[in-house]
Amino acid sequence: xxxxxxxxxxxxxxxxxxxxxRTDRYTCSQGRPSDQVxxxxxxLPSTLSIMSQR
Numbered sequence: 001x002x003x004x005x006x007x008x009x010x011x012x013x014x015x016x017x018x019x020x021x022r023t024d025r026y027t028c029s030q031g032r033p034s035d036q037v038x039x040x041x042x043x044l045p046s047t048l049s050i051m052s053q054r
Contacts, residue, residue, distance in 0.1 A: 003051065018051040020044045 004017035021043025022028060029037040044050075 015048065015052045018047045020047040 003015065003019070006014045006016055008014050022037075022040055023043055025037050025040050
């Protein structure tokens with residue numbers, strides 16, 4: 001689950017990018033039948049907002 005973080009001068013963690021889900025056919029595909037990995041657009045668009053609030 002890719003995430004890009006940085007540390008501000010004040011010591012806060014800044015979430016710059018985040019993704020939860022799959023955007024390609026290879027992520028989480030090992031051992032799964034091909035019909036379970038054909039959908040590569042199963043991600044949560046609000047992940048960055050959710051992670052930024054935590």
